[in-house]
Amino acid sequence: MTASVPHSPEARLVETRQRGWVDPYAGLDAFDYVRRAPSPGLAAYVEHFWVVTWTDLAEPYEQRIVSHPTVNMTITDDFHRIAGVIRGGFSYTMRGGGRVLGTRFRPGGFRPFLDGPVSRLTDRFPGIGEMYGAAGETLVRRVLTEPDIPAAVALVDDFLLGLGPRRDPVAEEVAALVAMAESDVSMTRVDALAARAGRSVRSLQRLFRDYVGVGPKWVIRRFRLHEAAERVYRGLDLATLAAELGYADQAHLTRDFTAAVGMSPAAYARLGGTGQPASGT
Structure with missing residues (x-):
């Protein structure tokens, strides 16, 4: 799935820049990973959107992550949630085929979307619906049923802009x-x-x-x-x-x-x- 990625470890590290992935080169043989930039209005808060897709895995593949000091919003069939900073180990197991659409906020960038200190999310995974009610649940349904990656990313971008964050x-x-x-x-x-x-x-x-x-x-x-x-x-x-x-x-x-x-x-x-x-x- 990653034939376009150079096979030299040094080249692949430069190409993917996936600091924090445990055994990153094995992971790139199991799934595809792309980043997409946020719209200009969201760039002060969001570092990038990221999308992981995998198809026809013969065996389950577990990717372990040494986390960053960032908040992520993730939407997949398995879960749809806000992930605060995770201080311990974290991993995700992929089976068959699937997709994860993530939003990686800049450090401090989630504060305008939260009525309170970001520390209240640390080591927690509140649901998007729990955080944002019916609008959040609607977003999840629309993203999960949208097969086109750019269109799915645009849904999340529009949703976050619609929350009216203010530059801080x-x-x-x-x-x-x-x-x-x-x-x-x-x-x-x-x-x-x-x-x-x-x-x-x-x-x-x-x-x-x-x-x-x-x-x-x-x-x-x-x-x-x-x-x-x-x-x-x-x-x-x-x-x-x-x-x-x-x-x-x-x-x-x-x-x-x-x-x-x-x-x-x-x-x-x-x-x-x-x-x-x-x-x-």
Whole structure:
């Protein structure tokens, strides 16, 4: 299903940019994945729409995700819900054929659609109908019966715009801070991010709980684990990686990695065909 995607692991990573997928290249052989940009009026809140489709799977395929500090709205035959930030492991099993249409909000971008702090959604999956009543249920029915992907995406785009979100400068500040934490590999401490933001640590913690749903420490550590997963997959020495990512020692990285990814760094390195990382498990 993915013949158009380059088969070199490095090329495929660049092509798909699926940071957070566990064993991403195996996944791309099991299903098709596309992104679509939101309309200009929604771009301040939504990072992108994403659509996963699969057909005629001979065996069930489970895709595990090391989640991001974002809210997603997902519609599939199995469920239709709002997913807050998921701090633990998350996976979805595909069988036969199907489709998932997701809306990935920008960090802080769901706050204008919620009457209250985003932390109330953390580790929760309220239904779209529960959140938005009859209008939400109607949206779900229309999306599930619309076979055309661009048309289905347009239904969700129109629905969200119809909720009348208002631009929030604080949400945009939060999105910029989360992007900074993601892109700067040297960012390993909350006080460093607070200094960049011109805020106290306590102010930054309140801000992240209200707009992101989790604290800045979790956000920073999660992005460093994403980085760790990519580099372990390519066989980087684990002790070196632990030091670069701000861990006290290799054992602490191994513990966090195993909890988030669902397997040890050594096992994950074997998925990438690199064998065991040079220093331990």
